[in-house]
Amino acid sequence: xxxxxxxxxxxxxxxxxxxxxxxxxxxxxxxxxxxxxxxxxxxxxxxxxxxxxxxxxxxxxxxxxxxxxxxxxxxxxxxxxxxxxxxxxxxxxxxxxxxxxxxxxxxxxxxxxxxxxxxxxxxxxxxxxxxxxxxxxxxxxxxxxxxxxxxxxxxxxxxxxxxxxxxxxxxxxxxxxxxxxxxxxxxxxxxxxxxxxxxxxxxxxxxxxxxxxxxxxxxxxxxxxxxxxxxxxxxxxxxxxxxxxxxxxxxxxxxxxxxxxxxxxxxxxxxxxxxxxxxxxxxxxxxxxxxxxxxxxxxxxxxxxxxxxxxxxxxxxxxx
Numbered sequence: 001x002x003x004x005x006x007x008x009x010x011x012x013x014x015x016x017x018x019x020x021x022x023x024x025x026x027x028x029x030x031x032x033x034x035x036x037x038x039x040x041x042x043x044x045x046x047x048x049x050x051x052x053x054x055x056x057x058x059x060x061x062x063x064x065x066x067x068x069x070x071x072x073x074x075x076x077x078x079x080x081x082x083x084x085x086x087x088x089x090x091x092x093x094x095x096x097x098x099x100x101x102x103x104x105x106x107x108x109x110x111x112x113x114x115x116x117x118x119x120x121x122x123x124x125x126x127x128x129x130x131x132x133x134x135x136x137x138x139x140x141x142x143x144x145x146x147x148x149x150x151x152x153x154x155x156x157x158x159x160x161x162x163x164x165x166x167x168x169x170x171x172x173x174x175x176x177x178x179x180x181x182x183x184x185x186x187x188x189x190x191x192x193x194x195x196x197x198x199x200x201x202x203x204x205x206x207x208x209x210x211x212x213x214x215x216x217x218x219x220x221x222x223x224x225x226x227x228x229x230x231x232x233x234x235x236x237x238x239x240x241x242x243x244x245x246x247x248x249x250x251x252x253x254x255x256x257x258x259x260x261x262x263x264x265x266x267x268x269x270x271x272x273x274x275x276x277x278x279x280x281x282x283x284x285x286x287x288x289x290x291x292x293x294x295x296x297x298x299x300x301x302x303x304x305x306x307x308x309x310x311x312x313x314x315x316x317x318x319x320x
Contacts, residue, residue: 244274
């Protein structure tokens with residue numbers, strides 16, 4: 001296998017992430033291929049970056065078609081982590097190597113937990129030192145419970161220790177491959193609405209907001225202290241309308257509120273003019289074991305609406 005192929009295979013998320021989109025990739029890929037028809041290149045915009053499962057999939061599998069990519073997230077620590085990987089991969093690797101060696105110097109779970117809590121406190125108190133904070137973020141992500149990123153009302157990371165036997169804390173090949181891939185990616189740290197300036201015909205928006213909780217025991221969307229309430233879901237609908245009106249394409253993933261209540265058609269009503277598809281997914285995060293397992297999530301898109309408009313436009317040109 002060539003080094004280029006090996007490096008390409010290493011383009012993947014550098015964080016574990018609750019609600020990551022790996023399971024939805026086949027359905028999202030089908031939407032992408034539909035838009036790539038008769039197009040040589042595409043611009044990819046992701047207003048809620050998260051762990052970048054879709055971004056890194058795009059860069060790994062369809063990188064030659066991605067002319068330009070833009071990712072955004074309101075979580076400054078997360079976007080700083082992306083920027084550190086893009087700009088200073090070797091410095092980050094050095095920091096992570098030291099943290100990994102320190103972690104494995106302890107053999108007892110109790111000592112490792114103590115180290116975890118010390119690093120969690122250091123992470124919460126650390127000021128503007130992007131490389132160190134990015135290293136601590138990755139360390140905590142690999143050693144905390146279920147790879148959650150959750151903060152309290154003060155913005156402090158508060159996820160407990162995860163009790164993993166052999167976590168990979170420093171994955172140097174992935175960091176280096178991602179650094180190379182991210183050179184064509186613009187990284188923003190703002191509200192999702194600020195990506196409106198990238199709306200133009202044929203742009204591909206993948207939108208993965210914090211999910212609307214489907215139950216009181218499945219609410220794990222507080223990865224920013226601001227949260228994401230119903231009024232934000234309504235703002236997001238207006239944003240999707242703007243994407244559509246600009247003749248760009250969007251695919252949004254979100255929770256299916258009918259999983260627990262068949263009468264709760266929140267998204268079906270909010271996005272009634274768009275295409276809504278149910279996709280099976282396994283839920284691994286829930287505070288109750290009985291709430292874990294296979295459920296449905298939603299893919300919301302403007303494909304049929306956009307195709308109808310494009311067909312009408314072509315017919316008008318043909319008959320003019």
